[in-house]
Amino acid sequence: MIDHTSIEEFPPAAWNESHRTVQNVYCDESRVTSDRSDEFMIVGAVMCPADRKRDVVGKIDRLRSFYSVQGEFGWKTVCPSKLPFFEALVNMFFTDPDLRFRCVVVSRTRTDFKDDEERFQKIYYQVFNKWLDVRDEHRVFLDHRVDRRDRVCTLRRCLINTWRFGDAVKFVEEVESRECDLVQLADLLMGAVGYAWNGRDDMEGASEAKRAVCRTVCVNLGIRSLGHYATGPGEWKFNIFHFLGRNNMR
Known part of the structure; x- marks a missing residue:
């Protein structure tokens, strides 16, 4: 049984160590440094239990083989010839009960940051706040950055052995996205959210293949459009948080 703590008692007591689940969290960004004409930036992650990683990657490999798709995939590579592969990837994500997604949508004009580092x-x-279960262990993987070597070090200090997360985050490391299918999956899902939130799916000359991927996400969610679709903080499978700065910090 879970020991339900009072709402004031935070962070809650961890599970008995033998009951802790180890979760891998694969992170990426969309439209942050490129597409600056777009209003909304996206930062997010796919979560996968560590003991399921090999199985999930195996599923992706089988889809690659079936659809004859090789190399790195992500939102930028969505095209008509590969559309069945990408639609199958989206459906795989939604039908796998252990895979989860969360992203934070941020307006360039309605939020004010001191600089790119902040x-x-x-x-x-x-992304992590109130999404990571502090009763579990988490291993965070971020797409490798070349612009600021100290950024990941700072993020480690914010996540590891802190009052907010306790000992729930074990390490934060960079990986090469071309070598990590689950970072690429996160990029694909974020790309669909960003495409719709920025209204690109309604623009003249929009990619029909990218529109189709957005529709596949919508069908799985049971909604008409991803544009400005956001969820509550407790949404488990596909969580979208529209971040407005201090006005709605969770």
């Missing part, structure tokens, strides 16, 4: 740290913090 933006990076605060938005990533919101």
